[in-house]
Every structure is written in C-alpha cells, then in structure tokens.
Amino acid sequence: MEQKDLMEKIVSLCKRRGFVFPGSEIYGGMANSWDYGSLGVELKNNIKQLWWKRFVQQRDDVVGLDAALIMNPKVWEASGHLATFTDPLVECNKCHARFREDQINTSAPCESCKSKDGFSEPKMFNLMFKTFIGPSEDQTSIAYFRPETAQAMFVQFKNVLDTTRKKLPFGIAQVGKAFRNEITPGNFVFRTREFEQMEIEYFFAPPKDDEEWNAQFELWKQAMIDWMKNDLKFDMSHVHELEVAKEDLAHYSKRTIDFEYEFPFGKKELYGLAYRTDFDLSNHEKASGQELKYTDPETNEKFVPHVIEPTWGVDRTILAVLCEHYREEGEEEKKRVYLKLPPRLAPYKVAVFPLLKNKPELVEKARAIYNELKEHHMVAWDDRGNVGKRYYSQDEVGTPFCITVDFDTLENDTVTVRDRDTAEQERIATADLVSYFANKLS
Ligand code: GAP
Numbered sequence: 001m002e003q004k005d006l007m008e009k010i011v012s013l014c015k016r017r018g019f020v021f022p023g024s025e026i027y028g029g030m031a032n033s034w035d036y037g038s039l040g041v042e043l044k045n046n047i048k049q050l051w052w053k054r055f056v057q058q059r060d061d062v063v064g065l066d067a068a069l070i071m072n073p074k075v076w077e078a079s080g081h082l083a084t085f086t087d088p089l090v091e092c093n094k095c096h097a098r099f100r101e102d103q104i105n106t107s108a109p110c111e112s113c114k115s116k117d118g119f120s121e122p123k124m125f126n127l128m129f130k131t132f133i134g135p136s137e138d139q140t141s142i143a144y145f146r147p148e149t150a151q152a153m154f155v156q157f158k159n160v161l162d163t164t165r166k167k168l169p170f171g172i173a174q175v176g177k178a179f180r181n182e183i184t185p186g187n188f189v190f191r192t193r194e195f196e197q198m199e200i201e202y203f204f205a206p207p208k209d210d211e212e213w214n215a216q217f218e219l220w221k222q223a224m225i226d227w228m229k230n231d232l233k234f235d236m237s238h239v240h241e242l243e244v245a246k247e248d249l250a251h252y253s254k255r256t257i258d259f260e261y262e263f264p265f266g267k268k269e270l271y272g273l274a275y276r277t278d279f280d281l282s283n284h285e286k287a288s289g290q291e292l293k294y295t296d297p298e299t300n301e302k303f304v305p306h307v308i309e310p311t312w313g314v315d316r317t318i319l320a321v322l323c324e325h326y327r328e329e330g331e332e333e334k335k336r337v338y339l340k341l342p343p344r345l346a347p348y349k350v351a352v353f354p355l356l357k358n359k360p361e362l363v364e365k366a367r368a369i370y371n372e373l374k375e376h377h378m379v380a381w382d383d384r385g386n387v388g389k390r391y392y393s394q395d396e397v398g399t400p401f402c403i404t405v406d407f408d409t410l411e412n413d414t415v416t417v418r419d420r421d422t423a424e425q426e427r428i429a430t431a432d433l434v435s436y437f438a439n440k441l442s
Helices: 003-016 038-057 074-078 150-155 157-164 210-231 279-288 314-325 360-374 387-396 407-412 430-440
Strands: 020-022 034-036 062-064 086-091 098-100 123-126 130-132 142-145 170-179 194-204 239-243 255-263 266-277 306-313 326-329 336-339 350-354 379-381 401-405 414-419 425-429
Touching: 003 020, 003 314, 003 326, 034 038, 038 062, 038 170, 038 194, 038 210, 038 314, 074 150, 074 279, 150 157, 150 170, 150 194, 150 279, 150 306, 157 170, 194 210, 194 314, 210 239, 210 255, 210 266, 210 306, 239 266, 255 314, 266 279, 266 314, 279 306, 306 314, 314 326, 336 387, 350 360, 350 387, 360 379, 360 401, 360 407, 360 430, 387 401, 401 430, 407 414, 414 430, 425 430
Parallel strands: 062 170, 350 379, 350 401
Antiparallel strands: 020 034, 086 098, 086 123, 130 142, 170 194, 194 306, 239 255, 255 266, 266 306, 326 336, 401 414, 414 425
C-alpha cells in the first residue's frame, strides 16, 4: 500500500467510524482542528490510562499532578518561554502567506501562490497563545495558555515534595492539554495548535559527572522503548532515535533525543527525552524568591535537583497507533480491513450479536450476555444486517472479539466467539465467557 493512500485511508476511517472529526465542521471547519468522536475518545482514554498505570501507579517513584492550564505569566518569564519559545517566520512578498523558515526552501517559489518574488527577512514569532484575565484587555491582564505541561511540575515541586515525602530520585507526572500557535500545523492530528501531552519531570541529585546523568537518561530511554514495545505493540524497526544536534537543542536542554516514527508522510518526531539540568527549578527559585531545594535526609546537604524529562504526545501516539495497526487483507469481495489494536487499546473489547434480530429468544439471550460482559469491559451491541457485515464493521474499529448468539445457543448454552486477527471461530459455554475474556484481554 502506498504511504499516501494509507494516510487517506486512516483519515477517512477516522471520520466514517467516529474516531476523529474535523473541528467545527458545520461552520466549514477550522483549519487543523480535530475533535475526537465516540471511538476516538475511548482509544485516547485507553492510551492515557495505560500510560498512567505504567508510569505512575505501578511505580513507587512517580506521583501525579493535574494543574491549571493558565498559570501566572511570571512562570513563562522564568521558564524562558516568553523570550525564546519562538520559531523563525517568513512572509511571501507577494501573497503574504507565512511559513516557518526552517520548513521551506526560501529560494524556491512560494508554496501558496507559486510566485518567485521571494520572502521577507525572518522574524521570531512566539508560539504561546495569549489571552486576557478578567474584564480589562491591557498589558497587565495578559496571560498565556501553557505551551507544555512541564512547568506546573516545577512550580509545584515543593508542595509535592512536602506532601508526598518522596526521596530523590522521584518524578512528577501529568497528562493534559498544551497549546502552541504553530505557524504550519498539519498532517491530521500530528501537528495541531491544541494537543495533549503526557510528561514526567524526574528529579535527582546534581550529578557528579556526565556518566551519572547519562545513567538516568538511559533508564528513561529504555522505559520509553518498553512503552512502545509492550503497550503499543510497535514493530520497533518503525521507530528511530535521533540525537538532537547541539545547535537545535531547546533553550533548557543539555541533551535531547527524539524518538521518530515512520509516519506515512515521513520520519517525524513522536516523543522526546531531554536532560533539563537544574535550569527550570533554579530559574523559578530566582524569579519567585521561594526556595526550591531538596534536603538530603542523610547528609543534610541542600541542593536544587536536576531533571530528566521524558515526554509523549497523546495525539501523535494515536496517529502512530493507527498507522502501525491498520491492516488490509484479501482482494475485492474477500477484502477485509481491520485495526490490529492491542486489546487494551481497542475502543470495544467485545461485540455481541443476536444472529437474527426478529427472534426474541436470541435477542433476549444476547442481551443477557451483553449486560453481563458490560460489567467488565467496553462492549458493543450490533443487530443490523447480516453477521458477515457486523464482523467487517467491528474489524474496522479494532474490536478483538465478536460473540454470536445463534440457535445452538438455545440448545446447549454455547456461543460462537470470533477472533479479529485470525477470523477463526470457537464455541464457548456462556457460563465461561467472563473468565474467557478476563484471560484473553488481560
Ligand atoms: N516539555 C517538553 C516539550 O514540550 P516538545 O518536544 O516541544 O517538548 C513534546 O513536545 C511532545 O509533544 C512531542 O514529542 C510531540 O509528541 C507533542 N507535540 C509537540 N507539539 C505538538 C503539536 N503542535 N501537535 C501535536 N503534538 C505535539
């Protein structure tokens, strides 16, 4: 399958089946804004819950936080975002379309109007979204939507430390929205102006040498690989590590690697891992006048901790998961499309069908099974069309198992369970269904 086709197929499937809709569509849409529909929100929640379980609940050294999106503007002064969170912007001399200088060839014709009139000198453009707090719209009421979730973890470092009594090394994790006034958003949910991040700030004592912080860095690198391999079930040959060159490092970073994924539109950043040194805590300490130090309980030594930051984009994870697990099999009549999603990510885990919807005894039995399984899993109900079409429909949204209640069910209390990936069917006693799925979906 051509990669361009794959992208078109995914965008179309997402719209058709309620994963992702164009934002504000009835008003002609709003460029590069997307809304997650009924199945998209399930997939998204599953990803976030799995991440939270792996990185917060199953670890003793990471705790959670859920902070306000709009913070005191002084945060962004201290973090360096007001001064340096910028992209170089150039404008076409003819049509005035604006581009990121580093994403176009400024000696080529304008992508928008094709003129060869050239571009303006680059201007630095701050990516933070501005708003006003309260009724007056002046300099004193300006505030910003957070461009990363990270800063709240630094600003709340002391409160978290005091209330959890964690010892170094430990981390704070947060999942939430971030906003950037991107000059060139695009590629579906890959680059948008409003997106979600899952981030961890992992604090540790100032390292004695490079080896010491590199050891932490390597541990987190492996943790990120384990997530992609074990939870997202990625073929890791589709993921590449990029050591970000010194001149391209963000203002706070001493070392960054990007995990790049082979998206249909090219190899692009999926996740990042950065060594932020003590940059953020030190700057917040200076700017706020509040001490953000840690006291070693054994030596009584006081210091500002250093930080490793692994960061994951939720929307890019969704797109990569869809690209990774989209499958087409067979030709023409026999062709089937399925999402080979890891069961824990699948919006529905099981679908229940009565063979015929006009046979009350089948419907009643199927309803009872549906209601019982709903106590344990997200379950779909489908009684439209024929069973073949219902399988096709569930395959397309990645439902791992379908149950059909047929006339044999009424005779011997067994049902057909069909596996999404193999399309094979087996008969299972209805009394065993709960334990069968507990086992299969664990
Ligand atoms: N706190 C560090 C930080 O924000 P980043 O590399 O700028 O680092 C982290 O962003 C992750 O957020 C990226 O790896 C990507 O997955 C996601 N991300 C960044 N900008 C995005 C955008 N405009 N649209 C969608 N996801 C984005």
